[in-house]
Amino acid sequence: MKILIKNGRIIDPRHGIDEKLDIYINGNIIERIDKHIGEKGGNVRVIDASRHIVSPGLIDVHTHLREPGYEYKETIKTGTMAAAKGGFTTVVCMANTDPVNDNKSVTEFIVKQSKLEGVCRVFPCGAITKGLKGEELSEMGEMYEAGIVAISDDGKSVKNAELLRKALEYARLFAIPAISHCEDEDLSKGYVHEGHASLLSGLEAIPSIAEEIIVKRDITIAEYVGSPIHLTHISTGGSVEAINKAKKQYRKITCDTCPHYFTLTDEATLTFDTNTKVNPPLRSKEDVAAIKEGLRNNTIDIIATDHAPHDFTSKDVEFNIATYGISGLETAFALSLSLVREGVLTLNELLKRFTVNPAKLLNLPYGELAPGKAADLIIFNPDKEWIVDKDKFQSKGKNTPFHGWKLKGKNLLTIVDGNIVYRDNTF
Amino acid sequence: MNWDKKDLLGIKELSKEEILLILNTADSFKDISKREIKKVPTLRGKTVITLFYEPSTRTRTSFEIAAKRLSADTINISASTSSYVKGETLKDTAKNLESMKPDAIIIRHSMPGAPHMLSKIVDSSVINGGDGAHEHPTQALLDLYTMREKKGKIDGLKIAIIGDIAHSRVARSNIFALKHFNTEIICSGPPTMIPPYLDSLGVRVEYDMNKAITNADVIMMLRIQKERGGISYIPSIKEYSTIYGLKKEHVKKAKKDVIIMHPGPMNRGVEITDEVADGPYSVILDQVENGVAVRMAILYLLIGREA
Numbered sequence: 262m263k264i265l266i267k268n269g270r271i272i273d274p275r276h277g278i279d280e281k282l283d284i285y286i287n288g289n290i291i292e293r294i295d296k297h298i299g300e301k302g303g304n305v306r307v308i309d310a311s312r313h314i315v316s317p318g319l320i321d322v323h324t325h326l327r328e329p330g331y332e333y334k335e336t337i338k339t340g341t342m343a344a345a346k347g348g349f350t351t352v353v354c355m356a357n358t359d360p361v362n363d364n365k366s367v368t369e370f371i372v373k374q375s376k377l378e379g380v381c382r383v384f385p386c387g388a389i390t391k392g393l394k395g396e397e398l399s400e401m402g403e404m405y406e407a408g409i410v411a412i413s414d415d416g417k418s419v420k421n422a423e424l425l426r427k428a429l430e431y432a433r434l435f436a437i438p439a440i441s442h443c444e445d446e447d448l449s450k451g452y453v454h455e456g457h458a459s460l461l462s463g464l465e466a467i468p469s470i471a472e473e474i475i476v477k478r479d480i481t482i483a484e485y486v487g488s489p490i491h492l493t494h495i496s497t498g499g500s501v502e503a504i505n506k507a508k509k510q511y512r513k514i515t516c517d518t519c520p521h522y523f524t525l526t527d528e529a530t531l532t533f534d535t536n537t538k539v540n541p542p543l544r545s546k547e548d549v550a551a552i553k554e555g556l557r558n559n560t561i562d563i564i565a566t567d568h569a570p571h572d573f574t575s576k577d578v579e580f581n582i583a584t585y586g587i588s589g590l591e592t593a594f595a596l597s598l599s600l601v602r603e604g605v606l607t608l609n610e611l612l613k614r615f616t617v618n619p620a621k622l623l624n625l626p627y628g629e630l631a632p633g634k635a636a637d638l639i640i641f642n643p644d645k646e647w648i649v650d651k652d653k654f655q656s657k658g659k660n661t662p663f664h665g666w667k668l669k670g671k672n673l674l675t676i677v678d679g680n681i682v683y684r685d686n687t688f
Numbered sequence: 689m690n691w692d693k694k695d696l697l698g699i700k701e702l703s704k705e706e707i708l709l710i711l712n713t714a715d716s717f718k719d720i721s722k723r724e725i726k727k728v729p730t731l732r733g734k735t736v737i738t739l740f741y742e743p744s745t746r747t748r749t750s751f752e753i754a755a756k757r758l759s760a761d762t763i764n765i766s767a768s769t770s771s772y773v774k775g776e777t778l779k780d781t782a783k784n785l786e787s788m789k790p791d792a793i794i795i796r797h798s799m800p801g802a803p804h805m806l807s808k809i810v811d812s813s814v815i816n817g818g819d820g821a822h823e824h825p826t827q828a829l830l831d832l833y834t835m836r837e838k839k840g841k842i843d844g845l846k847i848a849i850i851g852d853i854a855h856s857r858v859a860r861s862n863i864f865a866l867k868h869f870n871t872e873i874i875c876s877g878p879p880t881m882i883p884p885y886l887d888s889l890g891v892r893v894e895y896d897m898n899k900a901i902t903n904a905d906v907i908m909m910l911r912i913q914k915e916r917g918g919i920s921y922i923p924s925i926k927e928y929s930t931i932y933g934l935k936k937e938h939v940k941k942a943k944k945d946v947i948i949m950h951p952g953p954m955n956r957g958v959e960i961t962d963e964v965a966d967g968p969y970s971v972i973l974d975q976v977e978n979g980v981a982v983r984m985a986i987l988y989l990l991i992g993r994e995a
Contacts (some may be wrong), residue, residue: 457885461700462798463822463860468884533801579778579799581820 262679263287265300269310269640273317273614275620275629283407284315286636287483289679293632310640313673316612317628318381318637319594320619321439322517323415323493323565325350325586326383329370330359335570335657337371338378343568343590345683347381350637350673351451351619351627352381352568352590354574355415356388363388363399368407372601375475376627381675384410386440389428395420398428407434410623411622415493420446422482429488438515439483440491443475446523446543452581454542458527464580467542469497476500480507480514488554488634490511491622494521494567496541499552505560515622517563517614520596521587521662523552529662535576535583536662553605556614563622564614566593570658588651588658598643598670610641638681640688645671691989695807695814698823699861704868711833712983714978716735721980722759729794730992731760737780740817741767741797742915746952746976747817747826751794758992760791780801780807786810789949791991798915813977813990821855821916827951828861830982834975836904838947843870848900848942849891850876851910851959852921852930854883858951859910863889876900877910877932880921897932904942908949909934929958936963947971 264286271282271294283298284291300307321344327335335343337354345351354371356362362371368385368413375383387409388399395414399411412432418441419425431441449472452688453459455466478504483490492504495518498600506516526546529537538544555561569586576583594615600606606614620628627637651659674681675688699707718730731992736755748764752977755762765785778797782805787794793815797805800822807814818824837884847866853859853875858902866873873891876883882893895902901907912919912928922928947968948960956962965972 455884457888460885460889461860463820463857465821495702533804577779579797579805580801581799 263305264305264676264679264681265298265305266310266315266640267307269313269315271315271630271649273610273630275317275617276631278630279609284630284638285309285586286679288677289292289636291630291632291634291636292631299323307406308640308674311419313640313642315638315681317616317630318639318677319348319615320351320625320628320677321349321566321568321590322353322467322563322619323599324352324354324568324590325357325570326354327358327570329367330372332601333657336378337383338380339657340568340570340590341375341379341381341383341578343654345675345677346655346672348594348639348641348675349590350381350639350675350677351384351408351625353386353623355413357393357416361392362386362389362404363393364602365400365407368404368602370410381677382627384408384625386411386413386600388417389414389419389439390424393417395424398424398431401432402435405437409437410625411438411440411491411667413493415440416446416455417446418442421640425644426482426486429490430486431598434490436624438460438489438491440493441475441479441590442494443473443492444478445474448474449456452538452542453530453602455529455543456527457533457547462531462533465531468547469499469544470543472497473503475501480504480511484511485574487513492516492539493565494519494522495555496544496552496559501551501555501560504556505555505612508560515562518552518556518563518566519565520589520593523549523556523600523670524596525662533580535578535580536660537588538580538585539587540585552599556600557605562614562618564597566590568656569654571660572657572686573659577658586660587662588654588656588660589650589656590656592649592661592663592668592674594641594672595670601643602669636676638676639672639685640674641670641672643670645669656679689832694990696825696986696990697803697807697814697816697823699828699864700823707829707832707865707868710773710818710829710982710985710989711836713989714981717984718978718981718989719976720984726757727759728757728760730939730988731755734749734760734991735763735789736760736792736794736987737763737765737785738817739765739785742797742818742830744817746979747796747840750976750979751817751983754980755987758984758987760987766773768893773822779803782806783810786812792987815986815990818857820932821860821913823856823861825861825982825987826860826979827948828865829986830975831862831949831951832865833910833978833982834949834971835947837978838971839905842866844870845905846903848872848874848908849874849908849910850897850934852881852912853877853886854881854921855913855916856910858876862908863891874900874904878922896939898938901938902941904946906947906949907934907942910951911955911959913952925958933958934960934964936967937960939964939969949975952958
C-alpha cells in the first residue's frame with residue numbers, strides 16, 4: 262500500500278526536523294519526505310494532516326502484556342491495540358508472565374504471538390534471573406537469539422548484589438541493557454508512599470529511600486563493571502539527584518519515569534481508590550516537582566508507561582490486597598503533553614523521550630522519520646481535548662486513576678510498518 | 689446544626705460542629721443507662737449489624753448495648769464465624785448483608801479504608817469501628833466526651849498521648865478531633881513508633897515520656913499493637929515497660945487533677961501499672977461507660993430520625 266501524508270507539521274527529534282512537509286510511504290518504508298509531494302500513479306491513499314503533527318511512532322520501554330499466563334488481564338492482541346491507540350508503534354514487554362520469560366521457548370512464543378496477533382512491534386525483555394527468583398542467571402544468550410532486547414527482573418530488584426554484577430557483566434556479550442527496578446524489599450513493606458498522606462490514611466508505607474538505596478547500589482555496580490544500566494520508573498527526588506550526579510562521571514546510565522509520577526501525588530491515595538495503588542507508589546508533591554526538573558534538565562531520558570493492566574476483581578478489593586499498577590498505554594502521551602504546556606519540555610524534547618532516546622537505549626532502528634526507514638509514525642493533535650473513559654479502553658485493564666479526566670492532546674492515527682493500525686473516529 | 693452524613697467513616701471528615709453535636713446528643717442519652725428500665729423505643733424496627741474482622745470486646749459489646757437500649761435489633765458477625773474464613777470477599781459479604789436490608793453496619797477491619805469501600809457498596813449507614821492503623825472515630829468521640837465530662841471543657845487542655853503512635857488508629861482519630869479545639873497535644877513513644885511527619889499534624893513530639901507528661905491534664909496510654917508488628921519496633925517488652933510504662937511516680941509530674949485514659953485492652957505491667965490503672969486518676973472505666981452513650985448518639989443521628 263502507498264500512503265501520502267500531506268501538510269502535516271513533521272517533528273523528528275533524531276534529524277532535527279520541525280516543518281510542514283509531506284511524507285510518502287511505499288509499502289513498509291518511508292520513501293520520501295519533502296515539500297509538496299504529488300500523487301504519482303494511482304492507488305495512493307492520501308491523508309490530510311494539516312493542523313496536526315506527524316512524528317515517529319512512540320516507543321515504550323516498559324509494558325506488561327501479561328501473555329502468556331494472565332490473558333484475563335491482557336493479551337498481546339489487546340495490549341498492542343491499546344499501544345496503537347495511545348500512539349505507540351513499539352513496546353517492550355516485561356518478563357513477569359507465567360511462565361516467566363526466562364528461557365527461549367517463552368521468548369519465541371511472545372515473538373510468534375506478536376507477529377500473529379500484535380498490531381504494533383513487540384520486543385520481549387528477558388528475565389535476569391530464572392523465575393525472577395534472584396538466585397541464578399537466566400539463559401540470556403538463548404533468549405537474545407530468540408529476540409529479547411533487554412533484561413530485567415522488573416517487579417523486584419535483584420537482591421543479591423553479586424548476582425546483579427554477574428548479570429551486568431554477562432549481558433555485555435550481547436550488548437543489551439539491563440533495566441533495573443529499584444526497590445529494597447525490606448524497606449518497602451507497604452502500599453503507599455511514606456509521607457503526610459500515609460500518616461493520614463494509616464496505610465503501611467514505603468519510604469523514598471527504598472528506591473534510592475537501590476538506584477545508588479545499581480549505579481555503583483554498573484560503573485564498577487563498566488556496563489550500561491537503565492533505571493526504570495524513577496519516582497523520587499532523591500533518585501533524580503543521585504542519577505544526575507552519577508551521570509556526570511559515568512555515561513552509561515539512563516533512566517525513565519512514568520506519567521503518573523509527574524501527574525499525581527500521594528494525596529490521591531487518600532480516597533483509598535485502588536487505581537492509585539502502584540509500585541513504586543505515588544510520591545509527594547516535592548518528588549513530582551523533582552521528577553519534572555529531572556525531565557527538564559535531561560537527567561530523565563525516557564518516559565515509559567509501566568502499563569500494568571489488571572482484571573477488575575483484583576482491584577475491586579481492600580486497598581492492602583489490591584494489585585499494584587495502572588493501565589497506562591492509552592493515557593501516557595496525552596498526560597505527557599501537559600509538560601509542554603507547563604513549559605517543562607519543548608515538544609521536540611518531549612518526543613525525544615518517547616522516540617529517539619528509547620530507540621537508542623534498545624539499539625532499535627525505529628523512532629525516526631527518514632527515507633529508507635520503517636514507516637512507523639503517528640499523527641496527533643496536541644490541542645484536541647477528550648475525556649478519559651476506561652470503558653472505551655482497548656486494553657483489558659480498566660484500572661486507571663484518570664477515568665473522567667479531561668486531557669488535552671490526542672493521537673489520531675498510528676501507522677506501523679506501513680499499515681494503518683489505528684485511526685481515531687474523529688479523524 | 690443538623691446531621692446530614694450517611695456514614696461515620698472517620699473523624700477526618702467531621703467538622704467541629706458535627707463533633708459537638710455528637711457529644712451533646714450523647715449527653716441526653718447517658719441517663720438511659722442509669723434507669724431501671726434501660727430501654728427507649730427510638731430505634732424500634734431498625735436493624736444494626738456489627739461486622740468484625742478483628743477481635744473486639746469493648747467496641748462490639750458497646751455498640752450492641754447502645755443499639756439494644758435504643759430498641760434496635762442487633763446481629764453480630766465476626767470473622768471467625770463468617771464466610772470470610774471460607775474465602776468470601778468483603779465486597780460479596782457486604783452485598784449479601786445489604787440484601788437483608790440492615791439500617792446500619794458497624795465494621796472493624798485490619799485494613800485501612802475497608803469501611804470506605806463498604807460504604808460505597810451498601811445503602812445502609814456504615815460506622816467505622818476501627819480500620820487498621822487509620823481511624824477509630826467512636827473511640828475518639830468517647831474520649832473527648834470523657835475529657836469534657838471530667839474537665840468541664842476541651843479547650844485549653846494539655847494532652848499527652850504515649851506509646852505506639854505509628855500503629856494507633858486511636859491516636860490518629862484523637863489527634864484529628866482534638867485539633868478542632870484549642871489543645872496542646874504531645875506525642876511520646878520510642879522513635880520507631882513515632883511515624884515520620886507526625887509534627888505535620890500540629891502535634892509536638894517528645895521522646896522523653898517524663899517531659900511529655902509534665903503538667904498534662906490528660907495522659908492517654910496506648911497499647912503496643914502486636915497484631916500490626918508493633919513488637920518488632922522495640923528490643924523487648926521489658927525494656928519498653930521500663931521506659932514507657934506509666935507508673936505512680938510519673939503521675940506526680942502531671943497536673944494534680946490529671947486524668948489517665950486508655951482505650952483498652954490494657955497490657956497491665958507493660959504500658960501501665962496496676963496502681964495507675966486502678967488508681968484515683970484513672971478514668972478508664974468511665975470511658976467504657978461513656979462509650980455506650982456516645983454510640984447511642986451516633987446510631988440515633990445516623991439512623992434514628994425520619995428523613
